[in-house]
Amino acid sequence: MSEIESTGPIGIFDSGYGGLTVFKEIHKYLPRYDYIYLGDNARVPYGTRSFETVYEYTKECVFKLFDLGCNLVILACNTASAKALRTIQQHDLPAGKKVLGVIRPTSEVVDQFTKTNKVGILATQGTVNSNSYVIEINKFHPEIDVFQHACPFWVPLVENNELNSEGAHFFVQQDLEQLLGQSADMDTILLACTHYPLLLPLIKKYVPKGINIISQGELVAKSLVDYLNRHPEVEEHCSKNQTLQFFTTDNPIDFNSKAEIFFGKRIESKFLKVST
Structure with missing residues (x-):
């Protein structure tokens, strides 16, 4: 056939x-x-x-x-x-x-979530180094400023089911502070790794109210x-x-x-x- x-x-x-x-x-x-x-x-x-x-x-x-x-x-x-x-x-x-x-479908609609046009990306080092989200988002929405931060410890935390461990709290808080420190007007954070949604309850604890957190699924x-x-x-x-x-x-x-x-x-x- x-x-x-x-x-x-x-x-x-x-x-x-x-x-x-x-x-x-x-x-x-x-x-x-x-x-x-x-x-x-x-x-x-x-x-x-x-x-x-x-x-x-x-x-x-x-x-x-x-x-x-x-x-x-x-x-x-x-x-x-x-x-x-x-x-x-x-x-x-x-x-x-x-x-x-998964990058294009997410990049196409990210403008629906931000009012300040300041969007943060949390991802693996490889995704950050590729600049793919910056390129794709700017292609569809050149008015949006994109800020990136790599979270190398998040994947092993998830895969070892340490979703609420002391280490998870430490690294999630630290990485979020480093991302949010790049822009005072950031109102949207995209979880640009498919592992990260499992850390969402913890992420919400360390993100100020009013900031959208987007999962890709x-x-x-x-x-x-x-x-x-x-x-x-x-x-x-x-x-x-x-x-x-x-x-x-x-x-x-x-x-x-x-x-x-x-x-x-x-x-x-x-x-x-x-x-x-």
Whole structure:
């Protein structure tokens, strides 16, 4: 069967667990579709790796999802979206295949949340270094000033389920002070890493009232709904049997135990081998 004739699941890719927070929202808004989630846990973290390495790892995993029948893949990872998406879209896509990221959908609508046009970005070092959010937001909304801060300890805090630990309080308060110190008029903070929504209750404790805190999951989900409505030629090749499959490049037992924190329910994953 040719690519044009075939239907298949929507692929969701992340370097680890964080993309499950985006997947949870996508599934809530689009429950009829089939999905395959792939976490590259064996090679995490992506946030500190070079552009070339992130590109190679992301490309390999995207093509694994293509091999599993996906015609549309969502990079539910800010680092992969920042460092690999554009190159894959421009140079690597087979006919009939599409890959989308999480940065553009968020950047397009950020103006709806700010009145002062001062927006803060909390992200991994890799996403900050890429300047992707500054570039994308300024492309859509040149009137907005963007301030960035990297939070290298937040991902390990989340993955070790230390969401309310003494260390979490210390680093969240410290990083927020450093971000907010860049502008007295900042009224919006974007959590530009898919792990960070799990720290939201703690983040709210250290952010002054009146500042909007934006998580990406719902924005990406709504953007995907709109994309499928606008692109029936893509939508008709997405199968609709309400099935969910989960794959990890690491130990499935470890993945299952942590994934519930992000996805909100128990899952059963399978191992998928990648080059090391």
